[in-house]
Amino acid sequence: MSQKSRELRFAAALVEFTDTLIGDFDTARHLSRLADSSVEFLGARGAGVTLLEGNGLPGPVVHGARQSGSVRELLEREQKSGPVRDSLESGRAARAVHLASREAVALWPEFTSAARRFGIASAYAVPLRRHETLLGALSVYAPRPPSAECGLAIAQSLADATTVGLLNHRAYAQYRQLSGQLREALASRVRIEQAKGMLAERWGTTPDGAFDTLRQYARRNQRPLDQVARAVVHRALTDAQLHPDRSGPA
CATH class of the missing domain: 3.30.450.40 (GAF domain)
Structure with a gap:
C-alpha cells in the first residue's frame, strides 16, 4: 500500500x-x-x-x-x-x-x-x-x-x-428519546382536550367542569388521566361510569 x-x-x-x-x-x-x-x-x-x-x-x-x-x-x-x-x-x-x-x-x-x-x-x-x-x-x-x-x-x-x-x-x-417523550406528551394533551370538549358538549357544561370530572374519575380508579381521556374519545366509558350522579346518553 x-x-x-x-x-x-x-x-x-x-x-x-x-x-x-x-x-x-x-x-x-x-x-x-x-x-x-x-x-x-x-x-x-x-x-x-x-x-x-x-x-x-x-x-x-x-x-x-x-x-x-x-x-x-x-x-x-x-x-x-x-x-x-x-x-x-x-x-x-x-x-x-x-x-x-x-x-x-x-x-x-x-x-x-x-x-x-x-x-x-x-x-x-x-x-x-x-x-x-x-x-x-x-x-x-x-x-x-x-x-x-x-x-x-x-x-x-x-x-x-x-x-x-x-x-x-x-x-x-x-435527543431521540426526549423527542419521543415530547411527542407523546403533546398527543396526551390533545386527547385530554378532545375528551374535555366531547363531555362539555354532551353535558352542556364548561370544559373546566368536564376536566374536573375526568380528573376525579382517574383518581378514584387510580388510572392515568391520559388513559381515561383515550377511553372517553373511543367511547369506552359511559356517562354513568364517569359521573354516577349525572344521567345522560352513553
Whole structure:
C-alpha cells in the first residue's frame, strides 16, 4: 500500500468512527472495527477496547473480528494489570514499553510473562477520552520493541475519533428519546382536550367542569388521566361510569 493510499484510508477511518448518527448503531461492532483498524494502521499483533461501566469498573473487552485466541486471552488479563489498566486509572496514555525490560516486568509481571509467550514485544494503551469524560481505553500489542515512532499518536487519533462518535451517538439517542417523550406528551394533551370538549358538549357544561370530572374519575380508579381521556374519545366509558350522579346518553 502506497503512503498516499494509506493516508487516504486513515482519513476515511477517522470519518467512519465519528459517523454514528444512525438508528441501528451497534457499539460492540463499532469498537470491533476500531480494534481491527488499529491492527491495520499500526502493524500490531492485536488490539482491543475496554469500556468503563456505569459504576466506573472495566466492562467486557471488545476485540477485533480477526483477533487470535491468545490475543483475546491477553486482553482479558490486561484488565487486572497492564497498560490498559494504567490508562483507565490515570485517564492518560500508557506509553509503549519493551516487555522484555525490567520496567515492564516490575510493572506487570503476570501480563508481561503471558505477552512474551504469545510473541508480543511491546504494548501500550490510549484513553477514549473527551475533555473530562473517560469512556475507556484502547490497548495495542506490537510484535517489535518500541521505537521513536511507536504509533501512539496514530492510536490516540483513532481513539479520539471513536470517542467523539460514541458521545455524539449518546447525545443523539438522548435527543431521540426526549423527542419521543415530547411527542407523546403533546398527543396526551390533545386527547385530554378532545375528551374535555366531547363531555362539555354532551353535558352542556364548561370544559373546566368536564376536566374536573375526568380528573376525579382517574383518581378514584387510580388510572392515568391520559388513559381515561383515550377511553372517553373511543367511547369506552359511559356517562354513568364517569359521573354516577349525572344521567345522560352513553
